[in-house]
Amino acid sequence: MHIEIQRNADISLTKQIYHSILDHIRSDLLEEEFQLPSVRELSKQLGVSLVTVVKAYQKLEQEGFITSVQGKGTFIRKTKSEENARKEETSSYDWQLSVQDYLPRSQFARFHQVPEKIHLSSSMIDPGLLPNRYLEQEIHSMLSENPKVLSQYGEIQGDKMLREAMVEYLNSIDVPTSPDNILVTSGSQQGIDLIARTFVGPGDVVVMEAPTYPGAIDVFRGRGAVILTVPVDSDGMRVDLLYNLCDKYKPKIIYTVPTFHNPTGALMPTKRRRQILEIAKSTQCLVIEDDPWSEIYFERKPPASMKSLDQYGHVIYLKGLSKTLAPGCRIGILAASGSIFKRLLAAKANTDLGSPLLTQKAITPFINSKRMMNHLKKLRTALKIRRDLVLEILSQHSPEEVSWFIPKGGLNVWLTLPSWINTDHLLIEAKKEQITFLPGSACYPSEQENHHLRLSFSYMNELHLKQGVTIICSILQSAVDLSKKQDSSPLF
Structure with missing residues (x-):
C-alpha cells in the first residue's frame, strides 16, 4: 500500500493518512482482513510521528473500517454487503499482496457497471x-465500401475527416477550434489522464470543485498532486474563494465542469467563466474545461464555453461523445493550442499510438447530419x-x-x-x-x-x-x- 504524503498541504498529516487508507478501502484496493503495517512501521515508512499514525488508525477504527486485534495487528474490515458477490477463491493468489502498487484511489469504477437491477x-x-440502428447501418456500409479499414492504423491525432467534422460541430456549440488543434481520445477520461500524465507530478497543485467528478479525482490523486478544493454554489465554482486560494498557492491546473456541473448540475454564468480565465492568466496556469453534456439542456442553451473566451491558450477543452451518441465507440475530443497541444499529442502517442479507426469512421457521417x-x-x-x-x-x-x-x-x-x-x-x-x-x-x-x-x-x-x-x-x-x-x- 503506497501512501503519498504532502507536507506543504494545509491538510494535516493525520488526515492525509486517514483519507489515503480510506480511499484504498473504498476503491476495493485492499481486501477484507488485509493486515495494515504496524503503527511503528508506517510512521517509519512515512517519516511521521507515532502519534500521527495512531490518530489516523483510531479514526478509521471508530468508523468501522479497520479492526485491531491484540497481539496480532490491525486489519481491514468490510461489511458483507460491500464484498463482491462473485468473490473468487484467492488463497492461491495471496502472494500478490506483497507486490507494491501505486494506486491511491479508484473509486469511480465501482459505480460504473454494477449488478443491481x-x-x-x-x-x-x-x-x-441512442441511434443504435443508424450506427449499425453506417458500420456495415463503411465496411462494405472500405473493408481495409480493419487492417489500417489511424492517425495518432485522430482521423482527419472526424476532426474536420468535429470542428463544424464544436463551432455550433460555441467552441472555436481547428482540425490541427483537435486530438481524438478514447473518451474524456483518457483526455484527463493525458493532461495529468503530461503536466502533473508529485506535489503539483491541482484545484478542483467540491464536489466534483470522481473519475478526475482518481486520475489526479494517482499523479501525486496536492488537490485543493473550492466549494460549488448554484453558479458553479465559487470565484471569491478561488481568488484567495490562488493568492496563497500557485496551481498548475484548475479543473472545472462549468456546464451542468457533475455531480450537482450547477450552471456557471459567463461572468464567472471570465473571472476564472483571469485567474488562470494571472497565475499562468491551465484550465481544464470538462464538457460532458452541454447539449442536454432543458430550458435554454447554456452560455458559451470557456474555450470560446480564451485568448491566450489557457483552456484545454474536453468533449465526450460517449454520453450523447455512442458509449461503445469510446470517442472523446480534446482541443488545445500552442505547445500545450503538441505535448499532449506526444503523450497520446506514448499511450496508445491513436484511437481505433473503425469507430471514428463509423460516427463521422452522423456528427453534423440533420439526424444528429x-x-x-x-x-x-x-x-x-x-x-x-x-x-x-x-x-x-x-x-x-x-x-x-x-x-x-x-x-x-x-x-x-x-x-x-x-x-x-x-x-x-x-x-x-x-x-x-x-x-x-x-x-x-x-x-x-x-x-x-x-x-x-x-x-x-x-x-x-x-x-x-x-x-x-x-x-x-x-x-x-x-x-x-x-x-x-x-x-x-
Missing part, C-alpha cells in the same frame, strides 16, 4: 435513446421527462429534511441530507433492494462530506425510475426517523 449510480444514457440534430432534440425531451419524474417523486415522498438542486440540464440530481446521515451506509440498504446510487463521499477529493448522494435519471426507464426513487425515499425517511428516535430517547 435499478442503476442510478452512473451517468449513462439508456441505450434505447433530431437525435439531440429528442434526447433532451426524453431526459427532461425523466428528470421531472424524479423531482416529482422526491417532492411527494422524500423527508422534509432532504433538499436537492434542480438541474437545468445534464443527467443527475444532487441530494443533500441532514449532516448526521451517512449515505455510504444508506447505499448498503439500497443494494439490498437491488438499487444503487453514487454516494457523495466519492465526489470529494479531501475533506469528504458524507451526507449527499447523486441520482442519475438518464439510464433507467420511467417504470424503474419511479420504483427506485420511491424506495430510496423510503430509505431516507427511515434514516431520518431513526435519528429522531435516538435523539428523543431518555438519557437514563
